[in-house]
Amino acid sequence: xxxxxxxxxxxxxxxxxxxxxxxxxxxxxxxxxxxxxxxxxxxxxxxxxxxxxxxxxxxxxxxxxxxxxxxxxxxxxxxxxxxxxxxxxxxxxxxxxxxxxxxxxxxxxxxxxxxxxxxxxxxxxxxxxxxxxxxxxxxxxxxxxxxxxxxxxxxxxxxxxxxxxxxxxxxxxxxxxxxxxxxxxxxxxxxxxxxxxxxxxxxxxxxxxxxxxxxxxxxxxxxxxxxxxxxxxxxxxxxxxxxxxxxxxxxxxxxxxxxxxxxxxxxxxxxxxxxxxxxxxxxxxxxxxxxxxxxxxxxxxxxxxxxxxxxxxxxxxxxxxxxxxxxxxxxxxxxxxxxxxxxxxxxxxxxxxxxxxxxxxxxxxxxxxxxxxxxxxxxxxxxxxxxxxxxxxxxxxxxxxxxxxxxxxxxxxxxxxxxxxxxxxxxxxxxxxxxxxxxxxxxxxxxxxxxxxxxxxxxxxxxxxxxxxxxxxxxxxxxxxxxxxxxxxxxxxxxxxxxxx
Amino acid sequence: xxxxxxxxxxxxxxxxxxxxxxxxxxxxxxxxxxxxxxxxxxxxxxxxxxxxxxxxxxxxxxxxxxxxxxxxxxxxxxxxxxxxxxxxxxxxxxxxxxxxxxxxxxxxxxxxxxxxxxxxxxxxxxxxxxxxxxxxxxxxxxx
Numbered sequence: 001x002x003x004x005x006x007x008x009x010x011x012x013x014x015x016x017x018x019x020x021x022x023x024x025x026x027x028x029x030x031x032x033x034x035x036x037x038x039x040x041x042x043x044x045x046x047x048x049x050x051x052x053x054x055x056x057x058x059x060x061x062x063x064x065x066x067x068x069x070x071x072x073x074x075x076x077x078x079x080x081x082x083x084x085x086x087x088x089x090x091x092x093x094x095x096x097x098x099x100x101x102x103x104x105x106x107x108x109x110x111x112x113x114x115x116x117x118x119x120x121x122x123x124x125x126x127x128x129x130x131x132x133x134x135x136x137x138x139x140x141x142x143x144x145x146x147x148x149x150x151x152x153x154x155x156x157x158x159x160x161x162x163x164x165x166x167x168x169x170x171x172x173x174x175x176x177x178x179x180x181x182x183x184x185x186x187x188x189x190x191x192x193x194x195x196x197x198x199x200x201x202x203x204x205x206x207x208x209x210x211x212x213x214x215x216x217x218x219x220x221x222x223x224x225x226x227x228x229x230x231x232x233x234x235x236x237x238x239x240x241x242x243x244x245x246x247x248x249x250x251x252x253x254x255x256x257x258x259x260x261x262x263x264x265x266x267x268x269x270x271x272x273x274x275x276x277x278x279x280x281x282x283x284x285x286x287x288x289x290x291x292x293x294x295x296x297x298x299x300x301x302x303x304x305x306x307x308x309x310x311x312x313x314x315x316x317x318x319x320x321x322x323x324x325x326x327x328x329x330x331x332x333x334x335x336x337x338x339x340x341x342x343x344x345x346x347x348x349x350x351x352x353x354x355x356x357x358x359x360x361x362x363x364x365x366x367x368x369x370x371x372x373x374x375x376x377x378x379x380x381x382x383x384x385x386x387x388x389x390x391x392x393x394x395x396x397x398x399x400x401x402x403x404x405x406x407x408x409x410x411x412x413x414x415x416x417x418x419x420x421x422x423x424x425x426x427x428x429x430x431x432x433x434x435x436x437x438x439x440x441x442x443x444x445x446x447x448x449x450x451x452x453x454x455x456x457x458x459x460x461x462x463x464x465x466x467x468x469x470x471x472x473x474x475x476x477x478x479x480x481x482x483x484x485x486x487x488x489x490x491x492x493x494x495x496x497x498x499x500x501x
Numbered sequence: 502x503x504x505x506x507x508x509x510x511x512x513x514x515x516x517x518x519x520x521x522x523x524x525x526x527x528x529x530x531x532x533x534x535x536x537x538x539x540x541x542x543x544x545x546x547x548x549x550x551x552x553x554x555x556x557x558x559x560x561x562x563x564x565x566x567x568x569x570x571x572x573x574x575x576x577x578x579x580x581x582x583x584x585x586x587x588x589x590x591x592x593x594x595x596x597x598x599x600x601x602x603x604x605x606x607x608x609x610x611x612x613x614x615x616x617x618x619x620x621x622x623x624x625x626x627x628x629x630x631x632x633x634x635x636x637x638x639x640x641x642x643x644x
Contacts, residue, residue, distance in 0.1 A: 069604075165637065320592045
């Protein structure tokens with residue numbers, strides 16, 4: 001059995017950040033290990049092929065279905081976790097959201113400077129005007145004409161060529177995720193990273209890990225395939241909302257807080273498509289340059305996006321000739337992503353099946369449906385204001401709306417058409433399951449990610465969110481992981497002593 | 502070259518008895534699939550087979566059962582099996598089911614159409630025909 005001072009499970013925004021922040025421990029003679037379920041990809045592996053990349057980079061090929069079968073969840077796997085496949089959007093959480101979480105010991109004033117530090121470290125900046133493609137420019141112009149305010153996304157790019165393939169892994173190594181910045185830094189300082197390492201179970205300061213053979217793309221694991229029993233003075237869970245929650249739920253730890261797996265939120269989303277009379281630049285250039293924040297007022301966000309052919313086809317409602325005609329208008333299509341800022345509610349949660357695999361339960365509340373419909377109406381207005389001939393709106397029936405109908409959007413886009421199982425809804429901002437809070441009665445961890453009643457066990461990912469963040473989460477995950485690592489550095493000496501004793 | 506499921510011997514093979522139904526469904530969901538070349542069909546079926554092979558056996562059984570049920574439903578409703586239905590009637594039939602009051606039925610149709618679209622819209626020639634041109638070269642490739 002191998003023994004480490006700290007074992008971090010997961011290498012995404014949370015795990016990668018924690019790994020770098022804890023790397024100085026190695027110079028003090030401590031052993032720090034990161035376990036990542038997915039492989040370590042080579043730069044050349046990111047080939048932009050939609051099907052192959054979905055299989056390699058995403059859990060369940062990017063189509064992990066909820067128990068109800070009405071929502072697909074996208075989350076990455078591999079060295080760098082979901083930071084391999086996000087678009088690099090780097091926003092600081094709104095102060096009102098962090099205040100609303102009401103977590104004792106957690107203040108926006110503490111998170112904000114940490115976010116700024118990681119923004120600098122990850123080269124976060126706004127795109128220059130010449131790098132903005134028509135798909136994004138039309139969103140900004142449409143917002144202006146329709147009376148909305150578009151804001152530019154700060155992005156963590158270095159040497160972006162505008163491949164537009166961000167969600168399939170950047171083929172130009174231009175996205176400064178943890179796979180490019182924090183993990184290599186941690187490894188240079190002596191942190192061990194083992195890929196293809198799936199944590200099967202978690203015991204009292206111990207983990208049972210299965211290292212897999214190489215399949216598909218990526219390098220062999222750093223360890224020989226097989227089963228490993230590991231011990232650690234301190235374990236940091238950073239496998240994402242679903243991964244960390246599922247591991248806790250299938251663990252051999254009696255008496256964990258009852259909140260494990262609960263308070264799951266995900267910003268449920270779908271795409272709208274507007275068809276323009278002439279071709280626009282849409283499949284070249286960064287796909288996500290602008291957003292519009294109506295979270296505080298109406299519970300939604302709009303973001304620019306441009307997905308790949310199959311993802312686009314899947315997200316349009318219906319099938320047959322009308323669907324096909326729209327797909328063949330691809331060079332003239334503008335896309336907008338509609339996201340609802342859902343609230344944590346009882347019933348929306350993560351559980352595990354009898355084999356310990358995660359099962360996500362999610363029902364759309366009336367408030368979420370209202371928000372998605374309001375967001376769809378706003379997006380349709382923006383498309384038409386930008387000059388679109390027709391708009392495909394999932395919560396309209398039929399979904400294709402002509403410009404002549406632009407004055408009647410409130411009647412045409414309606415909650416009664418939001419029919420789950422018919423329209424495609426997906427989510428990539430997976431949050432909650434091990435939420436921070438006051439005590440075991442209302443949460444799983446404290447404000448530093450310490451699991452209540454188990455000081456050796458920490459959580460450092462989006463599981464910590466006690467409710468949805470109402471904005472893209474990566475920078476906030478990094479800031480929270482940084483706080484967790486700070487707590488680890490403070491507590492490790494005492495914990496190691498207790499463990500040895 | 503695009504990886505396709507026919508390269509993978511581990512893919513799930515559709516029973517011959519269901520192939521005509523599957524083709525009829527694919528043609529309703531993606532009209533171009535109706536008259537596609539044998540090579541394109543092989544890729545489509547291979548992608549479906551590989552996607553299903555990666556999923557639990559229970560789900561594979563459900564998909565096959567759903568195809569059989571749709572075939573029988575068409576027979577009961579129109580007096581013809583699914584492959585013998587005219588294209589417009591097939592479309593109306595499936596569109597009706599996609600709006601069914603029962604979630605399970607809507608989910609089933611959504612799942613089948615999504616599988617077919619996965620098999621079709623990931624094909625390089627199809628993307629080319631649609632005018633989708635994204636490459637790693639990005640802006641440099643367009644100037």
